[in-house]
Amino acid sequence: MSVSSLLLRGGRVVDPTQNLDGVRDVLIENGRVARIADQIGAGETRGAVEVDLRGAIIAPGFIDPHVHLREPGQMHKESIASGTAAAVAGGFTAVAAMPNTSPALDTPELIRAVLERARAAGLARVYPIAAITQGRAGKELAPYRLLAQGGAVAFSDDGSTVDDARVLRRAALYARDLPAPFISHCEEAALRAGGLMNEGETSARLGIAASPRLAEDIIVARDLLIAGDTGKRWHIAHLSTQRSLALVKWARSQGVAATCEVTPHHLVFTDALFEGFAATGRVCPPLRTEADVAALRAGVRDGSVDVLATDHAPHSAGDKAGPLSETAVGFSGLEVAVGAYALALPDLPLIRFVALLSTNVARLLNVDGGTLAPGSIADVTVLRDEAWTVRPERFHSKGRSTPFSGMRLPRRAVATVVGGALVYDATGRQAQVANAGERHPAAEIGI
Amino acid sequence: MAPRNLLDLDDVSAEELVALLDRAETFHRDPSPRRALAGVPVVNLFFEPSTRTQTSFAIAEHRLGAEVVTIDPGDSSMVKGESIADTAVTLAAMGVGAIVVRHKESGFPYVLARSFPGHVVNAGDGTHAHPTQALLDLMTLRQEFGGIKGLRVAVVGDVAHSRVARSNIHGLRALGAQTILVGPPTLLPDAMAQTAVQVERDLDCVLPTVDAVMLLRIQRERLDSALVPSVAAYAEQFQLNPRRLALLREGAVVMHPGPFNRGVELTDEVLEFPGCRYVNQVANGVFARMAVLEALCA
Numbered sequence: 001m002s003v004s005s006l007l008l009r010g011g012r013v014v015d016p017t018q019n020l021d022g023v024r025d026v027l028i029e030n031g032r033v034a035r036i037a038d039q040i041g042a043g044e045t046r047g048a049v050e051v052d053l054r055g056a057i058i059a060p061g062f063i064d065p066h067v068h069l070r071e072p073g074q075m076h077k078e079s080i081a082s083g084t085a086a087a088v089a090g091g092f093t094a095v096a097a098m099p100n101t102s103p104a105l106d107t108p109e110l111i112r113a114v115l116e117r118a119r120a121a122g123l124a125r126v127y128p129i130a131a132i133t134q135g136r137a138g139k140e141l142a143p144y145r146l147l148a149q150g151g152a153v154a155f156s157d158d159g160s161t162v163d164d165a166r167v168l169r170r171a172a173l174y175a176r177d178l179p180a181p182f183i184s185h186c187e188e189a190a191l192r193a194g195g196l197m198n199e200g201e202t203s204a205r206l207g208i209a210a211s212p213r214l215a216e217d218i219i220v221a222r223d224l225l226i227a228g229d230t231g232k233r234w235h236i237a238h239l240s241t242q243r244s245l246a247l248v249k250w251a252r253s254q255g256v257a258a259t260c261e262v263t264p265h266h267l268v269f270t271d272a273l274f275e276g277f278a279a280t281g282r283v284c285p286p287l288r289t290e291a292d293v294a295a296l297r298a299g300v301r302d303g304s305v306d307v308l309a310t311d312h313a314p315h316s317a318g319d320k321a322g323p324l325s326e327t328a329v330g331f332s333g334l335e336v337a338v339g340a341y342a343l344a345l346p347d348l349p350l351i352r353f354v355a356l357l358s359t360n361v362a363r364l365l366n367v368d369g370g371t372l373a374p375g376s377i378a379d380v381t382v383l384r385d386e387a388w389t390v391r392p393e394r395f396h397s398k399g400r401s402t403p404f405s406g407m408r409l410p411r412r413a414v415a416t417v418v419g420g421a422l423v424y425d426a427t428g429r430q431a432q433v434a435n436a437g438e439r440h441p442a443a444e445i446g447i
Numbered sequence: 448m449a450p451r452n453l454l455d456l457d458d459v460s461a462e463e464l465v466a467l468l469d470r471a472e473t474f475h476r477d478p479s480p481r482r483a484l485a486g487v488p489v490v491n492l493f494f495e496p497s498t499r500t501q502t503s504f505a506i507a508e509h510r511l512g513a514e515v516v517t518i519d520p521g522d523s524s525m526v527k528g529e530s531i532a533d534t535a536v537t538l539a540a541m542g543v544g545a546i547v548v549r550h551k552e553s554g555f556p557y558v559l560a561r562s563f564p565g566h567v568v569n570a571g572d573g574t575h576a577h578p579t580q581a582l583l584d585l586m587t588l589r590q591e592f593g594g595i596k597g598l599r600v601a602v603v604g605d606v607a608h609s610r611v612a613r614s615n616i617h618g619l620r621a622l623g624a625q626t627i628l629v630g631p632p633t634l635l636p637d638a639m640a641q642t643a644v645q646v647e648r649d650l651d652c653v654l655p656t657v658d659a660v661m662l663l664r665i666q667r668e669r670l671d672s673a674l675v676p677s678v679a680a681y682a683e684q685f686q687l688n689p690r691r692l693a694l695l696r697e698g699a700v701v702m703h704p705g706p707f708n709r710g711v712e713l714t715d716e717v718l719e720f721p722g723c724r725y726v727n728q729v730a731n732g733v734f735a736r737m738a739v740l741e742a743l744c745a
Contacts (some may be wrong), residue, residue, distance in 0.1 A: 206640040207553045207574035207613055277554030322530055323550075323558045 005029040006422060007045050008117075011104050011382065013054035015060055016355040017371035019372065026058060028378040035374060042404040052380060053429060056414055059354040060372045061093025061379030063361040065261060066158070066183075066237055066309035069126070071117065072110075073102025078398050080117040083334070086312070086397035086432045087124035088424040090334040091413025093379035094125035096365055099136065100159035106131040106142045114264055115151050121424050123433065124416075125379070127153040127367055132135035132182060138162050153365045156183035158237055159284075161219055163189050165226070172232035179366050180241040181233040181259070182274035184223045186244070187285055191215035194326050198286040199273040204276060208324065212396070213241040213292070216285050220244040224251035235364060238311050240285045242295035249304050259364055261309035262296045264333060264340035269403055270294075279327040280403045283313070300345055300356065307361045310337045314399020318384040327372060331400035334359030336390055338383060339409025344408070357381075382427075396433060452560050452567040453574035453739050456617040464585070464621055469584050471731065472740040474510075478734070483745040484513035487544040491517045492526070492552040493570065499705060499729070500570050500580070504547050507736035531555075535563035547742050548572075553610075564626070566743040568736075574608045580704055581614035583735040585622065587728050588659055591700050596623035597681075601653050603685060604663035604712050606635040608736040611704045612663060616644055629653050630685060650685050654694040662687055662703045665711045678711055688714045700724045 008026040013036060015021075025040040026033065027048060042050070064087065065285045070078035078086075080097075087095045097114060099105030105114065118126035130152035134140040136159070144155060155175060161184070162168040172182060195211025197203050203210035220236055224247060227234035236248060239260045251258045265281075270289055273281035281287050299305040313330025333340075341353065358381070362370025369379045387408050392400040416424035423434045456464070489508045493501050501517075508515045520526040525532050538546060545566040548556050553573030560567040565734055571577040588595055606612045606628050618641045621627045624667040627645045628635055647653050654660070665681065675681045682688075687701065695701075700722040707713055707725075717723060 201638045204607070204636050205613070205641075207572075207576070207608075207610060209553075209574075223562075277557040322532075323552050323555050325552055 005046060005048035006417065006420065007036075007040060007048040007050045007068050008053050008058055008380065008382070008414035009050050009054045011058035013058045013372065014350050014354045015372040016351050017060070017145045017348055017373055019351075021351050026257050026372065026380070028380070028420045028430055032374050033376050034372050036299050036356070036372060051422070053427070055384065057350065057383040057385070058081075058372075059381045059383065060358045061369050061416070062091050062381045063094040063096070063365070063367070063369060064092045064310050064312065064337070065096045065307055065361050066409050067095040067097055067312040067334065068100065068314065068330070070314065071101060071114070072186070074407055075307045076316050076398070079117055081121040081123075082396060083312070083314070084118060084121050084126060086334040086395060088411065088416040088418065089396045089431065089433055090336070090414055091338045091383060092124055092334060093128060093365070093381060093416055094369060095334070096127040096129050096153060098156060098158045099131045104131045104136045104446045105129070105152070106145070107338065108146045111152050116244050123151065124418060127365055129154045129156050129183065131155065131156070132157045132162055132168065136160055138164055138167060141167075141174055142172050144178055144180075148178050148180050152180060153367060154180045154183050154235070156185065156237065158183060158185045159187065161185050161187050162235045165222060168223070169226050169230060172230035176230055179233070181235045181364065182227070183235045183237050184219070185237050186216050186219035187211065188215045188218050191218065195286070196282060197274050200271055200287050200289055202271045202274055203389055208274065208275070213243065213288060215248065216241050217243045217302060218246050220246065222371040224248065227258055228254060228256040229271065230443060231257075233257045234259070238266065238285060239265050239305070240266045240288050240292060240296070242292050245295055245299045256414060259306040261307045262300065262305050264313045264337050264344065265310055265350065265403060267293065267296055267300070267342055267344035271321050273403060277324060278329070279324050280401060280405070282324060282327050283311075283330050295343060301348060305356070307364055308337070308341055308356045310334055312345070312397070314397050315401060318399065318401060331401045331403065332392070332395060332397045333402070335363055335395050335397060335407065336402055338403045338413055339388065339390070339411050342385070342411035343409050361386070363422035378416035378417055378420040381413060382417075383411055384414045389413050422427065451743070452556070453578050453743060454556050454560060454567065454569045456498065456578045456614050456621065459578075459621070461621045467582060467738045467742060468586050468589055469735040471541055471582070474734040475731065475738045476604045478510070480510050480512065482512040482664065484508065484511040486725060487513050487744055488516055488542055489513040489545045489547065489740070489744070490543050491515065492520060492546055494520045494548070494555075495571070497571070500549065500732075503695040503729070503732040504570060504736050507733050510574045510733070511737055511740055513740070516727065521742055530560050532562040532643040535559055538556070538675045539564050545740065566737060568743065571610055573610065574613075575610050578614045579736050579739055580611050581618040581731070582739065583728055583731040584615055584661065584702060584704075585618050586731045586735050587702060587724050590727065590731075591724065592658060595619065595647060598659065599627060599656040599657045599661055600624050600659045600661060601627045601629055602661045602663065603650060603687070604634065605665050605669060606630050606639060607636070607661045608666070608669070612661075615661065620644065627653050627657060631675060634669065650691065651694060654691055655696060657699060658696070659700045660687065660695070662701065662707070662712050664704065665708055681730045682711065684712065686712060687717050689716045692717065692720055695722070698722070702710060702728055705729070
């Protein structure tokens, strides 16, 4: 499968950076996009392998800015190898990995180790996100400049909120001049307390301990104010409420360099998923209400949501059995995301869809990709608009739990190209993820 | 009754409720031992201590001829070391026909019922449901007023954390009563208002308009978690005491699921009040539970 050049034939090429949406051939040579043209003759390609993509969508590689790869420390849930296999099978050429591993990613050595493991896996690019505080304990600052030099693209204590506003403010001041943004997980600890789901009509009726939307909004407001005062670039992770979105818009109107992301599950499900005490919907922040879902969808359409993010949070099967309070928080997202977004946003123009999953994410994380402009790295996502049924037992991720299980989704990934190599190919009868080491030069990956 | 389990009253129809109440009345009139559950092992699995409910269930089970097995989960390596699913499978393999379960977590009986092929009776789960308590409350009201339809019933106190209140809301609505929930917003969220369920804040205004008052227990831990300022402050607004008893209509009754906190939600005088039906409730509990076990298992 390791090839020096690829000719992607006859697909609908959608690239926001070239304002391009039309049927084209794409020639990839030496890991770069060589040419895009109406038709490229076989004689012009120095023996490129042709892939017939008539009827498919060809986009710059999708980048997921928010995944949990669980390595080091929790490899029974996921590993860099299994997580990046899930990524390419879901159409993602790169993922940004959150630092809530064990130990937390708070030293340049750990960042480099993650990059090394990603290179060895040889599938999707991995962009490590480093912790804001040492050990994600919320007390002492991490060495931001060293972490950035080691390859960290952003800073986050995701999974936890930095509870102490003084610590967060000082962290933001210290890291202010680095381009890598802070990404905040927004849940106020005392308000969240032991909440297992969103506080609302359903939790009141079922008598389930719940966390109010206020718990998120109050930290979103706090962090945006800290961003404004310190001048630090700021990104709100997995934004889930109508009011938090309004707060982000307000902050931007005040000149704050703030962006935000929303997840597939917050765009599709509400807290009604907990009827009958089903545990599949347990996630932080929790699934909200119809009004929030509508507001998030509107925010994606009108551009106030900058990027889409899965918050891929795999757990082993045992972590997902048992009563709600003992159920692990979060679920796999990478292999359903493309279909789930399309389900939630059926009327979103494809060029905007691609921007939210590729171009805007590359800009957010200040990384390569997000474009198919000739000369750029050949990270390519190939999709088809055809319905498929989510079968978690077929996931490449070790995490088989998802509230999308059994649902019909209208869009899927059919091929993924990273650095010019076809690392996922479902254009034939059998979907295949490339074997480790079988593909492009290792140096291409992960920087 | 076709249903396999009794997990809450929200999926029990009015007809089924009336049938259960009728059957409970039959047991009340003739409390002699029966053989309906002869040879059926019934396990009482109480993860939360409960003298009253557990004793009531045990008596009901014995009176139906069941083989009563009590497992103390605190001492049981079987329960402690296993997942709920494993425990359910183990008990089923031993031929257990029904499990009566109480747990501190809302929804626990639902999880158990997913892996247990026999019958599950919810004896109280967290702050969610306590269907047999609601059934005995309905039975007590019916004895008093001859029927439930059209009654106005106030449920007073810590509604947010009350499984008794939630199950009663379902039962009262199914049988055509109007429920008036009364308490401070910290213990009674606005979100609890719904069809045939009204939320009120002023107990003195509500008392003259109702046929029955169901008091709820205020747990001490609520006082420690900034939900109410103090016992005195709570009592001033929501405690049933001689002054408030005087506001009740002629013939109105007072109920309480027990155990009570004297001096918090009620004063000693309330227990002496002629309209206090606490003892009837406890007595009815055995018959209501017999009716449920017979309907599910026999």
